[in-house]
Amino acid sequence: MTDTLHSPYVYFSCQHGAEATIKAQLCEPEGPYRLSFSQKGFVTLKSELDTPAWSRSLPQSPLIRACGHALGKFDGDNSTELIDQILNQYLSYDWECLHVWQRDVAQPGWNGFEPGRSVLAESIAEQFQKALLARNDPRSQTVNSIAKVGTKLLEVILLEPNRWWVAAKPVQTESDGWPGGVYAVPIPENMISRAYLKISEAIPWSRLPFQPGDRVVEIGSSPGGACQRLLDLGAQVVGIDPADMDDSIAGNPRFEHWRSKSQQVKRRLFKTFRYLICDANVAPNYTLDTVEAIVTYPTSKFRGLILTIKLSTWEHAKEIPQHLERVRAWGFDRVEARQLAHNRREYCLVAERTVG
Numbered sequence: 001m002t003d004t005l006h007s008p009y010v011y012f013s014c015q016h017g018a019e020a021t022i023k024a025q026l027c028e029p030e031g032p033y034r035l036s037f038s039q040k041g042f043v044t045l046k047s048e049l050d051t052p053a054w055s056r057s058l059p060q061s062p063l064i065r066a067c068g069h070a071l072g073k074f075d076g077d078n079s080t081e082l083i084d085q086i087l088n089q090y091l092s093y094d095w096e097c098l099h100v101w102q103r104d105v106a107q108p109g110w111n112g113f114e115p116g117r118s119v120l121a122e123s124i125a126e127q128f129q130k131a132l133l134a135r136n137d138p139r140s141q142t143v144n145s146i147a148k149v150g151t152k153l154l155e156v157i158l159l160e161p162n163r164w165w166v167a168a169k170p171v172q173t174e175s176d177g178w179p180g181g182v183y184a185v186p187i188p189e190n191m192i193s194r195a196y197l198k199i200s201e202a203i204p205w206s207r208l209p210f211q212p213g214d215r216v217v218e219i220g221s222s223p224g225g226a227c228q229r230l231l232d233l234g235a236q237v238v239g240i241d242p243a244d245m246d247d248s249i250a251g252n253p254r255f256e257h258w259r260s261k262s263q264q265v266k267r268r269l270f271k272t273f274r275y276l277i278c279d280a281n282v283a284p285n286y287t288l289d290t291v292e293a294i295v296t297y298p299t300s301k302f303r304g305l306i307l308t309i310k311l312s313t314w315e316h317a318k319e320i321p322q323h324l325e326r327v328r329a330w331g332f333d334r335v336e337a338r339q340l341a342h343n344r345r346e347y348c349l350v351a352e353r354t355v356g
């Protein structure tokens with residue numbers, strides 16, 4: 001094995017529409033990169049340095065879904081030939097896991113599109129697995145498996161069916177280890193709303209130690225997609241929303257509906273909850289004011305928060321650091337932001353109180 005993969009290029013993937021905001025933050029004169037190539041949902045940038053493939057120095061932004069060191073582009077109409085070329089070039093390097101995924105073709109939720117569910121990527125991943133098996137390479141078992149932190153990852157990114165990029169990165173966080181940075185939850189037939197997907201992704205990303213039986217309150221709970229997932233996980237759930245809940249949620253013995261706006265609920269009633277989730281379709285400051293009034297009330301004992309913060313324009317993403325600072329000031333020592341793959345023009349803020 002050799003370990004000499006280097007590249008001056010990095011790539012990032014993101015939701016359609018977020019590219020310009022991220023580029024403005026990372027490219028000169030603000031940041032260290034120059035723009036190289038840009039397509040909806042996938043951008044490459046050039047730096048001054050020829051960086052090793054396993055270097056941990058990669059661009060950071062809450063709007064970035066995945067990023068890595070971009071190694072090369074492969075064009076062609078025949079997938080068998082492309083796979084041969086890629087394996088001939090990269091087989092001898094010391095990567096440990098292979099991910100094959102496709103750039104988003106639309107915004108999440110548009111016409112049923114959801115990131116990370118691509119028939120094309122699945123089929124190419126299967127072909128890579130067979131080609132690695134045929135070469136007696138044990139890494140055939142790793143194709144599109146979830147990679148642990150520390151794993152050296154090789155990625156094949158399908159920009160178009162006939163244009164693929166190869167990239168590499170060390171897995172540094174939980175979400176780096178998901179193919180394309182997407183936690184692809186199985187979609188139940190009776191899914192009540194897309195909020196089911198958002199919370200299913202938010203929970204593993206948040207690293208909050210949810211346990212069956214935990215008491216969870218959701219502000220903005222109607223019609224009940226998030227509650228559906230929380231109930232599936234065994235939580236005791238209270239949903240606060242003036243609007244109706246789906247019958248299947250309203251009738252669940254572990255669910256209670258407080259039909260009102262959250263501001264009308266007495267704050268001492270929140271004292272028994274361990275986690276607070278907020279998914280109200282209101283402006284960021286309204287969400288933060290509402291949640292602050294609840295979690296800073298003397299009898300509240302929240303261990304963790306998962307807040308969906310709406311971005312009325314992409315420009316508002318600049319305010320994310322201030323949002324994080326504000327939540328930290330409420331006594332949460334781990335506060336992080338990420339635009340989840342299943343978020344629309346919004347992002348997820350997680351806060352955890354690990355001490356006290």
Ligand SMILES: C[S@@+](CC[C@H](N)C(=O)[O-])C[C@H]1O[C@@H](n2cnc3c(N)ncnc32)[C@H](O)[C@@H]1O
Nearest residue numbers: 193195220222223224225226261262279280281
């Ligand atoms: C995006 S929907 C929530 C989807 C829901 N989380 C689910 O799982 O299906 C937003 C909801 O926020 C509710 N909402 C807005 N402001 C609110 C407030 N101050 N208190 C409680 N609910 C509120 C709306 O009535 C609406 O049902």
